[in-house]
Amino acid sequence: MEVDHRLIEPYRIQEEPYFEPVGSEISLFTAAYANRLPVLIKGPTGCGKSRFVEYMAWRLGRPLVTVSCHEDMTASDLVGRYLVVGGETVWQDGPLTLAVRHGALCYLDEVVEARKDTTVVIHPLADDRRILPMEKQGTLLRAAAEFCLVISYNPGYQSVLKDLKQSTRQRFVAMEFDYPDARREALIVHRESGLDHALAASLVRFAHLTRNLKGNGLEEGASTRLLVHAGRLIQAGCSPAEACAAGITHALTDDPEMLAAVNALSDAIF
Amino acid sequence: MDNDSPPLTLDLLEGRLEEILEAALSSRRTIVPIVQVMTHRTEQQQHTLLHWLPIVARVNPELAFQCAQRIPPQMDQLEEADLERWVGGVLDRYDQEGLQQALTVLRNGPPRLNQRAETAFLADIAGLLTTFVAALGGRPLTLAEGEYPHTNTETLFLPPSLAVADRVEDNHTLYRCLAAHLWSLGRFGTYFPDLPERLGHYPDPEAAAQLYLTLESCRMDAILDRLLPGLGRFMLPWQASRQRGGPWQEVAAALAAPTASRENSLTWTESLYGIALPTPLPFHSARSYRPAMATLLHRLEREKQLFRRVVNQAMPRLQPITLPDAGDERELELRPLADGMTFELLLDGQPLLPPDLIHALSHSIIQDLGRIPPEYLTAAGAGGYAAQESTETGEQEDSCLPTRAEVDTFLYDEWDFRRNDYRKDWCVLKELPILPSDAPLVATTLAKYRALWQGIRRSFELLLGRDLWLRRQLQGDEVDTDTLVQALTDSRAGLEMDERLFRCRRRNERDVATLILVDMSGSTKGWVIEAIQESLVLFCKALQVLGDRYAVYGFSSRTRKQCELFPIKRFEQPYGPAVEGGIAGIAPMEYTRMGVFIRHATAVLNGQEARTRLLITLSDGKPEDYDGFYDGYRGQYAIEDTRKALIEARRSGIHPFCITVDTEAREYLPRLYGPARYVMLDDVRQLPVKIADIYRRLTTG
Ligand SMILES: Nc1ncnc2c1ncn2[C@@H]1O[C@H](COP(=O)(O)OP(=O)(O)OP(=O)(O)O)[C@@H](O)[C@H]1O
Ligand SMILES: [Mg+2]
Numbered sequence: 002m003e004v005d006h007r008l009i010e011p012y013r014i015q016e017e018p019y020f021e022p023v024g025s026e027i028s029l030f031t032a033a034y035a036n037r038l039p040v041l042i043k044g045p046t047g048c049g050k051s052r053f054v055e056y057m058a059w060r061l062g063r064p065l066v067t068v069s070c071h072e073d074m075t076a077s078d079l080v081g082r083y084l085v086v087g088g089e090t091v092w093q094d095g096p097l098t099l100a101v102r103h104g105a106l107c108y109l110d111e112v113v114e115a116r117k118d119t120t121v122v123i124h125p126l127a128d129d130r131r132i133l134p135m136e137k138q139g140t141l142l143r144a145a146a147e148f149c150l151v152i153s154y155n156p157g158y159q160s161v162l163k164d165l166k167q168s169t170r171q172r173f174v175a176m177e178f179d180y181p182d183a184r185r186e187a188l189i190v191h192r193e194s195g196l197d198h199a200l201a202a203s204l205v206r207f208a209h210l211t212r213n214l215k216g217n218g219l220e221e222g223a224s225t226r227l228l229v230h231a232g233r234l235i236q237a238g239c240s241p242a243e244a245c246a247a248g249i250t251h252a253l254t255d256d257p258e259m260l261a262a263v264n265a266l267s268d269a270i271f
Numbered sequence: 272m273d274n275d276s277p278p279l280t281l282d283l284l285e286g287r288l289e290e291i292l293e294a295a296l297s298s299r300r301t302i303v304p305i306v307q308v309m310t311h312r313t314e315q316q317q318h319t320l321l322h323w324l325p326i327v328a329r330v331n332p333e334l335a336f337q338c339a340q341r342i343p344p345q346m347d348q349l350e351e352a353d354l355e356r357w358v359g360g361v362l363d364r365y366d367q368e369g370l371q372q373a374l375t376v377l378r379n380g381p382p383r384l385n386q387r388a389e390t391a392f393l394a395d396i397a398g399l400l401t402t403f404v405a406a407l408g409g410r411p412l413t414l415a416e417g418e419y420p421h422t423n424t425e426t427l428f429l430p431p432s433l434a435v436a437d438r439v440e441d442n443h444t445l446y447r448c449l450a451a452h453l454w455s456l457g458r459f460g461t462y463f464p465d466l467p468e469r470l471g472h473y474p475d476p477e478a479a480a481q482l483y484l485t486l487e488s489c490r491m492d493a494i495l496d497r498l499l500p501g502l503g504r505f506m507l508p509w510q511a512s513r514q515r516g517g518p519w520q521e522v523a524a525a526l527a528a529p530t531a532s533r534e535n536s537l538t539w540t541e542s543l544y545g546i547a548l549p550t551p552l553p554f555h556s557a558r559s560y561r562p563a564m565a566t567l568l569h570r571l572e573r574e575k576q577l578f579r580r581v582v583n584q585a586m587p588r589l590q591p592i593t594l595p596d597a598g599d600e601r602e603l604e605l606r607p608l609a610d611g612m613t614f615e616l617l618l619d620g621q622p623l624l625p626p627d628l629i630h631a632l633s634h635s636i637i638q639d640l641g642r643i644p645p646e647y648l649t650a651a652g653a654g655g656y657a658a659q660e661s662t663e664t665g666e667q668e669d670s671c672l673p674t675r676a677e678v679d680t681f682l683y684d685e686w687d688f689r690r691n692d693y694r695k696d697w698c699v700l701k702e703l704p705i706l707p708s709d710a711p712l713v714a715t716t717l718a719k720y721r722a723l724w725q726g727i728r729r730s731f732e733l734l735l736g737r738d739l740w741l742r743r744q745l746q747g748d749e750v751d752t753d754t755l756v757q758a759l760t761d762s763r764a765g766l767e768m769d770e771r772l773f774r775c776r777r778r779n780e781r782d783v784a785t786l787i788l789v790d791m792s793g794s795t796k797g798w799v800i801e802a803i804q805e806s807l808v809l810f811c812k813a814l815q816v817l818g819d820r821y822a823v824y825g826f827s828s829r830t831r832k833q834c835e836l837f838p839i840k841r842f843e844q845p846y847g848p849a850v851e852g853g854i855a856g857i858a859p860m861e862y863t864r865m866g867v868f869i870r871h872a873t874a875v876l877n878g879q880e881a882r883t884r885l886l887i888t889l890s891d892g893k894p895e896d897y898d899g900f901y902d903g904y905r906g907q908y909a910i911e912d913t914r915k916a917l918i919e920a921r922r923s924g925i926h927p928f929c930i931t932v933d934t935e936a937r938e939y940l941p942r943l944y945g946p947a948r949y950v951m952l953d954d955v956r957q958l959p960v961k962i963a964d965i966y967r968r969l970t971t972g
Contacts, residue, residue: 075776077748084746085770088762137749206498210406217405262402265447269403269499 008094009103012064020049020056021189023181030057033174039127039150041170044178047224049189050153053178054108063147064105066096070115076122080135092138101126101133104147112152113165120169126150127172180225183209189225194232200241203270204228207245210266211253218259223249241271279317284309291324292339294332308343316346323358326689330365334373341377349381356394357381359692360416360431366694367415375418382431390434391442400429400450407451409458410635414450420555422453423562424462424639425570429453435553441505448495448502448554455491456556458638460533462563464571469537479540484558485548486526486536489519493527509552518543567639574636578647679703681874683867685831688911698831698867705825705837707852716808724809727963731813740774747773784842784881785814785821785966786872789857790890791837792827796859799891799932806889806958807839807854813963815846820879823850826868827860828896831904834867835860842879864904865894869916869927876925886920886927887962893939910943917944928965932958 033040034057042050051067058065068079081095100107112120125132131144152173154165180186183205190201205228212222231248235241245267250260279287288302288309296302309317320342328335338358346354360382365373382392393400397414404412404427417428427450433442456462461484473479492510496503514520522543526535551557636643679702684693717724742751751774762768787810789803807823814821822844825837839853840846869888876884894913896904904912920927929949931940940951952961 075748082746082748083750083773085772088768088770090750090772203500210408213406213408214402218402258398259402262399262406265399265403266406267501268444269447269451269501271501 004102006103009064009066009099009105012066012099012105014055014059014065017059018052018055019192020052021181021185021192023049023178023185026053026176026178027057027060029174029176031061034061034149037131037146037149038174039152039172041165041173041175042151042153042178043156043175044153045180045221045224046155047226048178048180049225050178051108051110054106054151054153058106061106061147061149063149064100064103065108066100066105067108067110068096069110070112070119072114072116074115074119076119077137079119079122080133080137083137097123097126098133098135098142101142101144101148104145106149106151109150109152111154112169113154117166120166123150123152124169124172127169180208180212186225186228190228190232193229195236196232200235201228201232203241204231204245207249207267207270210270211249211263214259214263218256218262219253221253223253227252242267245271279314279321281306281310284317284321287321288324288339291321291328292332292336294328295336300336302339305339305343312343312346316343319346319351319354323354327358327362330362331370331373334361334365334370334377337374337377341380345381353381355691359690360394362690363692363695364416366697376416379431389437389439389442390432391439391446392432393429393446394431396443396446400446403447404450404454407454407458409454410638412454412457419557419559420449420453421557421559421562422457423566424457425566427453433553444502444505445553448506449556451495451499451502452488452491452554453556455494456487457563459491459494460638460641461487461491461536462560462567463533463639463641464568466560467564470540473544479544480560481548481558482543482546483536483540484556484560485551486522486539486543487533488551488555489523490526490531490533490536492523493531496527497529506552506554509554513549513552517546517549519549570635571639574632574639575647578632578636578643681871683870685866686912686915688908688915698834698864700834700836700867700871702836702838705839705853705856706858707849708855708858709852710855712804712855713808713851716805717812720805720809723960724812727809727813727960728816731816731963731967740776742774743769743771744773744775745771747775749774782882783819783885784876784879784883785819785885785887786842786876787821787823788868788872788886788888788890789823789825789839790827790863790888791825791857791860792863792891792895793859793861794863795891800857800859802932802958803889804854804857806962807857808851810962810966811840811846811850811854813966820881822875823854824868824872824875825857827862828864828867828904829861830897831864831867834864836868836871842875862896862904863890863892863894864896865890865909866912866916869913869920873916873920873923873925876920877923884925885966886925887965888927888929889931889958889962890929891932894943910939914943930958930962930965 030040030053042053044050054067055065068074077095079095079097081093081098083090084093085091094102097107097109099105109115109123122133125134126144127150131148133142133144134140135142181189183202186208187198187201187205190196190204191198194201196204208223208225208228211219215222227249230252231241231244234244234248239247242264246264250263250267253263254260285302285306288305289296292302309320312320320339323342324335324339327338338361342354342358349357357377357380361373361376364376382394393414393416401414404414410425412422413426415426415428416431418430419428420430421428429446429449433445433449435445436442466480466483467476470476470479470483492503492506495506510523514523522539525531525539528535548558633643636647681700681702682696683698683700684695685697686692687694741747743754744751751772754769755772758769758772787807789807791800795803811821811823820842821840822842823839825839826835827837828834837853838844839857840850844850865888869886872886876886894904894909896909917927917929927948929944930952931949932952940949950961950965952958
């Protein structure tokens with residue numbers, strides 16, 4: 002089949018995304034990419050996984066195709082399906098096929114959400130065969146050299162059940178992400194929201210308090226993402242207390258007792 | 272209370288009081304004065320008293336006698352709810368700290384009496400404060416009511432009410448300041464093992480300690496101001512007013528330096544010794560250090576042993592990964608991270624991601640000692656620790672409850688219907704491995720019930736999720752040939768062609784997690800336990816057919832301190848010989864304290880992600896346990912607690928289902944299992960079929 006590269010153009014990242022490196026993640030990813038190894042990124046929600054992948058795609062000069070995985074996703078949602086257009090059946094590539102064909106980075110976000118029978122389609126792509134069997138067409142698609150598969154998941158709130166199968170995870174170079182250290186996190190909040198350094202640092206301090214409540218009434222503590230949200234609210238004229246309540250606390254819990262307690266924490270900080 | 276009870280004559284009242292308080296009476300101590308006061312009370316009040324006294328008397332006769340003296344004079348000013356809170360508080364304190372402390376609470380009077388509008392009550396915000404303190408981090412802390420504010424480094428004692436500020440909100444904030452202060456004393460090293468020694472050379476060590484603690488409170492003021500500026504701002508006026516007099520301004524400035532430590536406070540103690548102490552600020556701890564020292568020293572010993580044991584277990588596993596060639600000299604080092612609140616654990620200079628336990632444990636130890644002393648890293652020989660352990664279990668009966676940090680040990684509340692309240696952390700539940708048996712249970716059961724099994728299997732197979740094909744879809748997994756042919760024919764015939772030419776697979780997936788709790792009490796001995804084992808075999812096999820997730824736990828208790836739960840199959844564990852051995856190993860043991868096990872099962876089930884969560888209890892009858900308090904876990908107490916636990920399970924979204932094989936159980940079953948669905952079998956041989964049947968009904972439709 003003729004490869005029409007225009008299809009992938011919308012997936013190119015034009016401007017450098019802001020990414021604050023925390024450790025050696027950039028060199029590690031670069032090494033994996035150079036060796037055509039797929040990458041698995043673990044980490045809590047909102048800690049910068051997606052941002053990192055975006056940044057790497059830009060840095061490596063490759064388009065990025067992102068798929069948010071969910072329970073009802075089928076293999077055809079990834080690989081593609083036949084459509085009928087004006088009385089003719091036409092094959093349409095799914096996002097995975099698109100990336101494989103055009104040598105893009107394919108990022109499967111929250112991969113454990115997908116059912117096991119869906120995840121298996123990535124197996125032959127993620128080992129040294131690097132092929133995608135297209136069952137419905139009865140063909141094998143060999144991945145372009147620049148193609149790279151990246152998957153992410155949050156090991157925190159998944160039950161054992163939703164863990165990744167060993168046969169899946171053992172195909173990947175694994176990178177562990179966590180919230181950045183306090184100084185860097187404040188810098189990120191500052192850069193992303195425009196908030197001044199002192200307030201950004203206070204937001205981070207508040208986040209740390211809520212992270213101590215993980216498993217103590219909260220399922221998760223405040224993520225970097227939520228801090229950025231709160232920072233933007235403050236920049237838009239909200240008081241820190243309002244911004245924390247609306248941007249962070251209510252995003253974390255609905256439980257009235259917890260809400261009161263977390264509000265008390267933000268009062269203690271601001 | 273009971274409005275329909277007969278009117279109380281003087282004789283009747285006297286008789287009842289005699290009866291209830293008998294154990295506390297003597298020739299010099301009679302009920303006469305009590306009766307005199309009571310005759311001036313309304314009949315309703317008399318009934319109320321007669322409701323509470325027996326409850327207290329069963330806990331402690333002396334306490335009941337004191338209640339009988341203290342309560343009646345107050346009754347005119349008391350709402351019933353106030354009285355309940357007062358007596359409840361007395362009983363709680365008795366559970367936690369014994370008679371003397373309970374009497375203090377009693378003497379303090381009803382908590383809400385004469386309340387002023389600005390008064391803040393601990394009871395109202397205890398939940399919030401607990402969360403608040405947990406968020407601050409460090410060792411897990413509990414909150415308790417105390418006569419004066421102080422901490423023993425594991426519990427924060429706070430006064431039952433505060434009315435220092437003019438507005439109730441401010442008194443609430445004061446509570447938070449106080450809790451934060453007590454937390455910081457434990458967190459930032461005020462109490463340390465050598466403290467008594469360091470103060471020992473003063474002519475009056477007690478006075479030196481008071482001074483030291485005053486100085487430490489100043490240091491904490493500054494720390495909290497940095498960590499929690501919002502609270503800092505609130506506390507500032509009080510601090511400022513103190514600093515106007517004497518050397519306190521200079522002291523506060525010196526101790527406010529970010530580098531200040533307790534050593535600075537000790538130095539200041541040296542130079543200021545003898546000075547008159549200012550009154551503590553309303554958010555400062557009382558100047559007590561003995562409770563903290565006692566707890567600290569006890570914990571140090573316990574955690575040292577625990578740490579050495581954990582290191583011992585962890586080392587060999589860690590070695591190949593983090594220690595390519597380290598020989599025997601390894602150095603464990605803890606480096607504080609930038610925030611000063613957390614530490615990184617390094618093994619020979621390499622970051623070591625420690626197992627959870629070591630993590631919590633080392634945090635706790637570092638909080639006390641500032642480091643992990645080298646001798647902690649010499650792994651304790653197995654023999655040495657075993658000896659230690661056996662003396663520990665020897666004193667288990669009356670020693671304090673195990674800490675939350677201990678492995679696989681859980682604390683649960685228990686419902687006391689007489690108080691209409693929970694007894695906090697009342698039951699100690701341990702998960703213990705079951706002793707497996709190699710009896711050929713599975714083979715014999717399958718042979719014995721061959722026909723039955725065939726039937727069960729067939730009916731379960733019918734439940735299997737079948738994939739459905741949705742036809743005539745606009746897009747889909749496959750071309751729908753029939754409609755395609757139709758469409759092509761239509762188009763040839765000049766008709767409009769249908770574009771819905773695909774079929775799409777929709778999964779009919781079951782999403783059920785089931786936990787089965789099996790009664791292993793002594794009364795199941797004989798045919799009951801056999802029937803239970805057999806039905807478990809068939810049930811597990813049937814669930815294997817379905818591929819549903821399930822777990823099986825056995826339980827048995829002997830008093831609230833020994834509630835033992837035996838995981839036979841955990842959710843994540845595959846069915847196999849180990850599980851079969853576990854089922855065969857089910858054996859009659861002790862008693863049936865249902866509530867605590869239902870609460871634990873609820874917690875385990877809620878950890879499962881599933882659309883339907885099912886809790887099945889298999890028991891042979893009444894909940895019952897032997898205990899020293901009241902008349903034990905039996906009768907209405909046991910029924911009400913079990914019922915409450917089932918209600919809790921229901922509220923959390925679980926479907927509880929109880930199966931009992933007790934033929935005499937009929938009269939109390941509706942009350943006991945009211946919140947759950949239940950079935951009673953009078954022939955155990957029905958059990959295997961019945962379980963399978965119930966399961967089918969519960970999980971379909
Ligand atoms: N290292 C970082 N550099 C720059 N921005 C960051 C970094 N980490 C987090 N952020 C900020 O946090 C936000 C959330 O990050 P991101 O969307 O990458 O989270 P995620 O880990 O993918 O979360 P999820 O698992 O929920 O998808 C980003 O939009 C960005 O503003
Ligand atoms: Mg993301």
